[in-house]
Amino acid sequence: MENQIFFSESFIDFLHKISYESKIARLIISCRRARSDGFHYLYKAVLKMDEVNYITYRNNGLISYMPADRVQEYNEDSTWKREGRQEGKPARVMRRLFTPNALKCIKDSDFEIFNNKYKSQFSTNDFMFEIRPAEDIPDVYCMDRMNGGASLNGSCMNDDRRYLDIYKNCSSLQILILKNEIGRLAGRCLLWTIQHEGATIILADRFYVAEDHLYDAFVAYVESNKWWRKKYYKTYDYKRHFISPDGEEFCLHLKVETDTDFSHYPYIDTFQYGDDGYLTNDDDDATYTYNQTNGDREGGEPEGVYDEIDEGYIEDDDAVCIERGTYRGQNTHVDNAVQVGDYWWWREDDGITCLDGKYYLADDVVYSEYDNESYLLEDCVYSEHHGTFIHIEDAYEVDGDYYHEDIVKKL
Numbered sequence: 001m002e003n004q005i006f007f008s009e010s011f012i013d014f015l016h017k018i019s020y021e022s023k024i025a026r027l028i029i030s031c032r033r034a035r036s037d038g039f040h041y042l043y044k045a046v047l048k049m050d051e052v053n054y055i056t057y058r059n060n061g062l063i064s065y066m067p068a069d070r071v072q073e074y075n076e077d078s079t080w081k082r083e084g085r086q087e088g089k090p091a092r093v094m095r096r097l098f099t100p101n102a103l104k105c106i107k108d109s110d111f112e113i114f115n116n117k118y119k120s121q122f123s124t125n126d127f128m129f130e131i132r133p134a135e136d137i138p139d140v141y142c143m144d145r146m147n148g149g150a151s152l153n154g155s156c157m158n159d160d161r162r163y164l165d166i167y168k169n170c171s172s173l174q175i176l177i178l179k180n181e182i183g184r185l186a187g188r189c190l191l192w193t194i195q196h197e198g199a200t201i202i203l204a205d206r207f208y209v210a211e212d213h214l215y216d217a218f219v220a221y222v223e224s225n226k227w228w229r230k231k232y233y234k235t236y237d238y239k240r241h242f243i244s245p246d247g248e249e250f251c252l253h254l255k256v257e258t259d260t261d262f263s264h265y266p267y268i269d270t271f272q273y274g275d276d277g278y279l280t281n282d283d284d285d286a287t288y289t290y291n292q293t294n295g296d297r298e299g300g301e302p303e304g305v306y307d308e309i310d311e312g313y314i315e316d317d318d319a320v321c322i323e324r325g326t327y328r329g330q331n332t333h334v335d336n337a338v339q340v341g342d343y344w345w346w347r348e349d350d351g352i353t354c355l356d357g358k359y360y361l362a363d364d365v366v367y368s369e370y371d372n373e374s375y376l377l378e379d380c381v382y383s384e385h386h387g388t389f390i391h392i393e394d395a396y397e398v399d400g401d402y403y404h405e406d407i408v409k410k411l
Contacts (some may be wrong), residue, residue: 061123126181142396148210264295325349
């Protein structure tokens, strides 16, 4: 028998979230804190470990747990296996956690408050799944989203409609979405229809959800429809590991025939590689890699001219070759360059300087310490008396030296 009660991280987060209003949550949090501080007797005085353990949420409004007389086994990714687990109503499961003495201090209304808070957080009865065609994918990525700290609101492709033409024009693609009770996007995943070894499979790609507990809703929906899914559905990693409708694990090399000739591209989680006319989840023999968040893709023969200063490709018409200075002989965008005389210079080169909005060779510009201004050398004379240059219009020559007119006027 375990010597403590184990809760999933999401369940613990939920307890902290409702602790201000729920005595049940406060008691459990206090007991966990007491145990970590070494006060095991306080922990055991409130919580008992001989009925239920390994507690987590379910999206049907019930709590999932492992009976205490059974051993909880783990998946390869350290998550709890479902075999042998049971479900129960929130208040009923919570009652089974507390010792008889602790229950004397807890009212029925306390369990009712916990029950209502739990159902409002984890029940998806008012949520709705919907399958939308590929042409709607840009609209989905730009939908108003439900608040939450899970993967959906942190997606790098949110609101980037201009990058999604490769999805919009893919005949093998749909998108599964989950909307909450007010129509906001609560989750999404791409649905691929793929021909593999003579069979047609529907594959649910990575899940993006607003709250962690919604992952379970996607898993249940995919399983109920007998679709394939990624084994590790929370990440872009492990691109070849899949779970079949029968629950078996397979490592597959998959290929999707589709147009790939577009001006911008999204970051693609699973089918991240490819060549002209197809996407794949295997990087062998792939020309392109779709793992950029700026609309570009890696590989192939890029169009345009390579900007050797900013390190990226630019349009031919925007490119100039630096002819003098630090980056001589290198191409860059015209906005990074200026013409001085008949030659192109890098705008920030130490060999040139800007004066009154125009660029000149640095050697052709001097600084006057007399009035703290810069001037063209050809417009200045050097004053031995002042030890610096002065503008010729402000200078008077006296006995072979030059004086600023302010000094002359005082004589």
